[in-house]
Amino acid sequence: MSNEPLLHPAEMDRIREGIAAAVLDAPEGLADSLEHDAHGYLRLVDASRVGAEEASRLLREAVQGARAAGHSWDTVGRVLGVSRQAAQQRFASKASAGRSAAAAGGPNAPKRRTLSGLTAFNEMAALEEAGRDGWHMVGYGPFYHEVEASGHPWEHCRVTLPSVTRHRRMEAEGWIPVGAGWFPWRYYKRPLDRPVTDA
Known part of the structure; x- marks a missing residue:
């Protein structure tokens, strides 16, 4: 270059x-x-x-x-x-320090795992697969997403800097923002109304 x-x-x-x-x-x-x-x-x-x-x-x-x-x-x-x-x-991100703190929880805390080796080009496919299996995003940083287990599938989406109007519309449609965003992206998730099924 x-x-x-x-x-x-x-x-x-x-x-x-x-x-x-x-x-x-x-x-x-x-x-x-x-x-x-x-x-x-x-x-x-x-x-x-x-x-x-x-x-x-x-x-x-x-x-x-x-x-x-x-x-x-x-x-x-x-x-x-x-x-x-x-x-x-x-x-260099200080996210890895916050990541270990976020992963810590009590004995009754929901199960969490880290999807690593992610890039802007494969993260949404990884989240789609995790969501089908009942995992939803709770945090993210360079090359990783932190996901948490639940009893139902989730869908995830990533949009470029939504306007206030679009953000409100997405929330009205059941989308939940995850974190404050990661320029130029904002991440959302929403639960699907069905149980997780074994593949």
Whole structure:
């Protein structure tokens, strides 16, 4: 892979303009207040802080998504313009520590297992198979999903950044969100109204 940017300059400009527009337009009346109100500039600083935090979160999740799609730390580092070591130090997931804590439970806790070796390209097939056998997703991270046993089958789906309207519609249709999402994906599950049957 060469060191040339993966985006064209016009695409980069559209992203920059979109972020600037979101920072200026989301807070009610912010852009207009900058003409006459010194306090508006403090609101601009706060809105920019939120935008930067969100951009940083999206970058972390995009890197984990690239890793889940099978890209090496060396490749990710080249896209970011840093070394493999720098990319790994900055973006390596701390999910494995949380994973062992989530797997721990009391003697009456539902049975859990980890589906590992997953990528963005095979995770949904693995969840479909697990769901047929009565397992439903309760957590996830790079290359794995944590599933929990139940007495009925489940279906799982993955959608790109649903709007608030779509999210509410999916919940009204019985879909249950799992976690906060993993940019650019949001995961959902819902139980099927039938018992698990042996294959």
